[in-house]
Amino acid sequence: MNPELLQNADIFRARVLDWYHQFGRKDLPWQQNVNPYRVWISEIMLQQTQVSTVIPYFERFMARFPSVQALADSPVDDVLQHWSGLGYYARARNLHKAACVVDEVFAGEFPRNVDTLTTLPGIGRSTAGAIASISMGIAAPILDGNVKRVLARLHAIEGWPGDKKVADRLWQIAEGYSMAEQNRADTREYTQAMMDLGATLCTRSKPACTVCPLVDGCKAVAEGNPTAYPHSKPKKDKPVKATWMLMLQHKGELLLYRRPDQGIWGGLWSFPEFGSEDALQQHLALQGLKPRQQTSLEPFRHTFSHYHLDIHPIHITLSRKLPSVMEGLDQVWYNESQIEQLGLAAPIKKLIQILHHANPVKQ
Ligand code: SF4
CATH class of the missing domain: 3.90.79.10 (Nucleoside Triphosphate Pyrophosphohydrolase)
Incomplete structure (x- = not known):
């Protein structure tokens, strides 16, 4: 067990980045011609939907709405039609609303600030963090489902991540690692690396711990049962x-x-x-x-x-x-x-x- 790995953010990031350089995904469509608009669309599409399903949707969407202005100028029905099949249509309606706000209020430029980004319809703290870190090089943490799982296991965090106290603790950990250094070049890669770790190694039911770059510091592995984390939503009290x-x-x-x-x-x-x-x-x-x-x-x-x-x-x-x-x-x-x-x-x-x-x- 190597406790320093989790405590020292520089060592942690170095491990994660080394792994990413060797094994991370670098050729996804939204990783090309990176800009806030493309990162935003991909992040919203990836909520509740797998990468392989999202890719053709993302490409069709970009062909039809290549910029935030093009999206704002289009009828919402057109946006919904390009979303058809992805489900959770509130996401598409919010995309259109947010594009109109960016176009009208921010003169077509995404705000370069996480808190302001979260004021846009449908953009939560994690999506704002992804847009800021991946497309703007701002050191901002993300905490999507994949990253929550990785951090909950690494630190053996008790409780359900939907619970505010547990979420606050996970954000605190995520922040500690992402803010560790203001190396703008690494910020984007680090965010991508954490997403990839969760999506490809630290999967929900079969984490590939033997090839994980963080295995020697992982508390869930030390406890012998990595899939015990994160804890599931507690059952509602019965009436x-x-x-x-x-x-x-x-x-x-x-x-x-x-x-x-x-x-x-x-x-x-x-x-x-x-x-x-x-x-x-x-x-x-x-x-x-x-x-x-x-x-x-x-x-x-x-x-x-x-x-x-x-x-x-x-x-x-x-x-x-x-x-x-x-x-x-x-x-x-x-x-x-x-x-x-x-x-x-x-x-x-x-x-x-x-x-x-x-x-x-x-x-
Ligand atoms: S060692 Fe296993 S459980 Fe721990 S972070 Fe890596 S893949 Fe996840």
Whole structure:
């Protein structure tokens, strides 16, 4: 392990640049006749889209809109038509809007300042950094998806890069390396090199660590699992719903009903459910049910793929069955032996077991 490699920006850049000179991509269409306009168009096209798909689009786009003025002067429908197939059409609409701003507000010249570049529609900090560093030689960091991955692995950065704190940390690291020296000639190559490292070596699922120029400093490799970084987006907290289940018991029988085919536990047998304890009590009163004994059992949580369900079981024993709770097509009194043969949802089975354990159902 060589910790100095990550800490010393000069050593880091030298390694990255050496690799780039030997193995980096240098003949992509937007790497020829480099100017802010061409870099900008390529950067926007490359968001969410692979290089091989972008190349023919980029060439057709440049043939039709060779300059920012040509783009600004064209109808937006024409721009959309040349974007057709790349998806995310807001990108094309923003390109047209931004071209109009560059043309009208900045007299057709891209501003030579990262912060001002980010005021243009559709240009974020990383795209602004790429335009500034690649086409203007300004030492500005970039942090596209590829670079995020490389830096998160090198420094074993915990957390999801979409999280502000994690993103700030990655920007800080990126800035430290890119600002290391104001060698304008290297700035462009360094940015290209970092993009290439992520795109060709430090790939999402199969990083080629054995041939990576940074492997001896890479903390993710030292930990033994480079693909563990960057961390994925945390799963959203599931919403919590609650239900009150009425476990009516008469002697050795429990009242069950068959759930509708649609929805959770479709077609399975369950206890009648209510949205609140009050609703359950009102139901009892309306049905004229006089509990001989009523017990609230311990509530518990059942988790579905998209929400948690907090189940509040209320166990009520009746001294006699009333006609209002007699059997129907979807409502039946079951005794313990029959219950074993029924299609029951897991929490219902669990409830019956709890009840049986606490108070064995007598035949
Ligand atoms: S050593 Fe592997 S994980 Fe680390 S930066 Fe290089 S390719 Fe990525």
